[in-house]
Amino acid sequence: METVMEDNTEIKDRVVELLTEYMSVPESDLSLKITYLNKAISSLNHQGNTLVAHGIVEREIRRFDNCDSLEMAVLLNSMIKLSALVGDFAGVVEYSRRAQTICREKEEEGLLTRVLINTSGIYFKMKEYDKAFSNANKALQMARKNGDETNTACCLNNIAVILENSETDKSGIPYLEEAILIKEKNNMKDELPNSYLNLAELYYDSGKKKEASELLQRATTMARENGDERALTETMKYRARFLKAEGELFSALELLTGVSEYHQKNGNNTELLDVLNEISSIHELMGNANEALQTFKLITELNRTIFKEEQARSLAQLESSFEARENLREMHSLLEQNSELRRVNEEISEKNNELHDMKRRLEKTNKLLERQAETDSLTGLLNHRKMRTIVENEIARAERYGTPLTMIMIDLDNFKFVNDSYGHLKGDEVLSEIGRIIKSSIRKNDFAFRYGGEEFLVLLPLADLDKATEVYSRLKESFRQELEITVSFSAGAREWNGESADKYIAVVDKLLYEAKTKGKDRLETSQATS
Numbered sequence: 001m002e003t004v005m006e007d008n009t010e011i012k013d014r015v016v017e018l019l020t021e022y023m024s025v026p027e028s029d030l031s032l033k034i035t036y037l038n039k040a041i042s043s044l045n046h047q048g049n050t051l052v053a054h055g056i057v058e059r060e061i062r063r064f065d066n067c068d069s070l071e072m073a074v075l076l077n078s079m080i081k082l083s084a085l086v087g088d089f090a091g092v093v094e095y096s097r098r099a100q101t102i103c104r105e106k107e108e109e110g111l112l113t114r115v116l117i118n119t120s121g122i123y124f125k126m127k128e129y130d131k132a133f134s135n136a137n138k139a140l141q142m143a144r145k146n147g148d149e150t151n152t153a154c155c156l157n158n159i160a161v162i163l164e165n166s167e168t169d170k171s172g173i174p175y176l177e178e179a180i181l182i183k184e185k186n187n188m189k190d191e192l193p194n195s196y197l198n199l200a201e202l203y204y205d206s207g208k209k210k211e212a213s214e215l216l217q218r219a220t221t222m223a224r225e226n227g228d229e230r231a232l233t234e235t236m237k238y239r240a241r242f243l244k245a246e247g248e249l250f251s252a253l254e255l256l257t258g259v260s261e262y263h264q265k266n267g268n269n270t271e272l273l274d275v276l277n278e279i280s281s282i283h284e285l286m287g288n289a290n291e292a293l294q295t296f297k298l299i300t301e302l303n304r305t306i307f308k309e310e311q312a313r314s315l316a317q318l319e320s321s322f323e324a325r326e327n328l329r330e331m332h333s334l335l336e337q338n339s340e341l342r343r344v345n346e347e348i349s350e351k352n353n354e355l356h357d358m359k360r361r362l363e364k365t366n367k368l369l370e371r372q373a374e375t376d377s378l379t380g381l382l383n384h385r386k387m388r389t390i391v392e393n394e395i396a397r398a399e400r401y402g403t404p405l406t407m408i409m410i411d412l413d414n415f416k417f418v419n420d421s422y423g424h425l426k427g428d429e430v431l432s433e434i435g436r437i438i439k440s441s442i443r444k445n446d447f448a449f450r451y452g453g454e455e456f457l458v459l460l461p462l463a464d465l466d467k468a469t470e471v472y473s474r475l476k477e478s479f480r481q482e483l484e485i486t487v488s489f490s491a492g493a494r495e496w497n498g499e500s501a502d503k504y505i506a507v508v509d510k511l512l513y514e515a516k517t518k519g520k521d522r523l524e525t526s527q528a529t530s
Contacts, residue, residue, distance in 0.1 A: 015043045016402035023403060023462060030064060034071040041078050051267020054082040059445050073102040073111055080118040084125050087269035092122050113139045113151045120158055125270050129166035136162060153182040157195050164202060173202050193219040193231040197238045204242055212242070233262045237275065244282060253282050273302050376450040378428060379435025387449040387457060391501045394461050398496055405461055405496040406468040407504065409512040412454040413488045413520045422485065430485055437478045442471060457505075465525055468493040472523045490515040491523045
């Protein structure tokens with residue numbers, strides 16, 4: 001256990017180092033930037049920080065929309081794999097299409113094979129088994145043609161799992177047995193635990209319980225030797241399934257609870273969904289009606305989280321409806337012998353439907369009220385109320401990953417003259433235009449707030465003071481070109497240096513005051529450490 005903790009510390013330090021290198025590479029060298037980003041994401045994923053890795057790629061990938069390098073194909077492939085784990089299927093088909101196009105143009109069949117494998121995994125998670133099999137089979141043919149035993153074994157493993165979950169009568173056992181032989185021959189220790197577990201499950205279902213138990217033990221031993229927490233968690237899940245089949249429900253439930261905590265901690269939403277379904281099933285077998293319903297509510301909420309876009313959401317709704325009918329049917333069968341429990345169940349179901357309807361209406365109203373409460377109606381920027389939370393969150397992110405964070409405080413010069421000369425209505429029009437200009441002059445992952453009457457605050461994550469100076473210059477030029485009335489502004493800017501949110505805002509506000517006292521229409525910056 002101590003060795004694993006030391007390794008994780010080293011990985012975290014390495015991630016910080018790689019992200020720092022990533023930020024320091026100029027925008028003109030996109031391939032090198034993406035290379036550092038790929039290495040950081042790989043380290044995070046190895047550490048089990050799936051959700052963090054996915055969030056970073058999701059945030060940064062938009063910067064490389066026009067890049068078609070091999071490094072970009074590697075990044076897109078990572079996003080496909082991470083999306084399958086997190087359950088964010090929105091846009092993942094487009095990531096796959098882009099990655100495949102780049103690989104074919106560059107004649108990079110090894111990477112193309114991995115893209116097809118991960119695309120197969122996405123369709124498997126969405127239960128579109130025909131598409132999953134088609135992509136896995138294409139990858140297998142390509143891997144065999146190129147003598148690529150590593151990817152051949154991976155494809156065989158995936159095809160076996162797909163066949164066992166689809167409606168075909170074809171057994172996945174021969175595919176898994178061949179995959180294991182290849183992996184053992186090539187000493188693929190990181191890959192073997194997963195194959196052992198998959199084959200153990202198939203053996204168990206076919207009545208070979210002794211062989212299944214031996215494979216489960218081999219998987220557990222190898223996962224421990226590898227220091228692989230994810231693989232160890234998988235062994236717990238499979239052991240729980242075998243215990244459930246043997247009627248040892250309490251032991252199975254205890255193991256699955258630990259598995260669900262691991263996946264919840266690491267943001268593996270699709271894996272968590274499978275485990276929650278297992279837990280719900282065990283509660284039903286034990287006659288725990290209330291616990292089964294509570295778990296089913298968690299499943300429904302998780303489905304809503306996973307499927308973001310309209311098409312994916314429709315799939316989730318269909319799946320949830322099917323699962324709801326199946327759960328209610330099974331529960332009705334279990335409770336037939338007890339009329340009082342059946343009456344309670346029907347009452348709970350009715351109340352649950354009423355609560356769901358009410359919750360949907362409240363959520364819709366709350367979201368509208370939240371948007372109104374957080375947005376300045378005149379400028380369209382975030383308001384002062386929202387600012388504190390976002391500044392604190394971005395400070396925490398910068399501290400965690402050792403990345404830069406810069407703030408700019410802006411105050412319009414002599415704006416009273418505009419109101420006095422042109423009227424307050426015209427002054428409001430100018431403020432509205434300024435809000436639009438500020439939003440169009442910053443990145444999608446930056447934040448802009450209306451701090452006060454004629455004061456604005458811009459927060460730039462993953463940006464240093466040079467970037468802040470660029471934003472200031474861009475705003476000055478946009479004001480000059482786009483505003484009907486000439487308006488200048490003073491500004492203060494500074495990188496975060498470890499202070500609290502309040503202290504940080506106060507320091508930047510002081511720099512703005514210095515810009516005002518030194519003649520206005522200027523930017524005052526500071527590299528000070530206090």
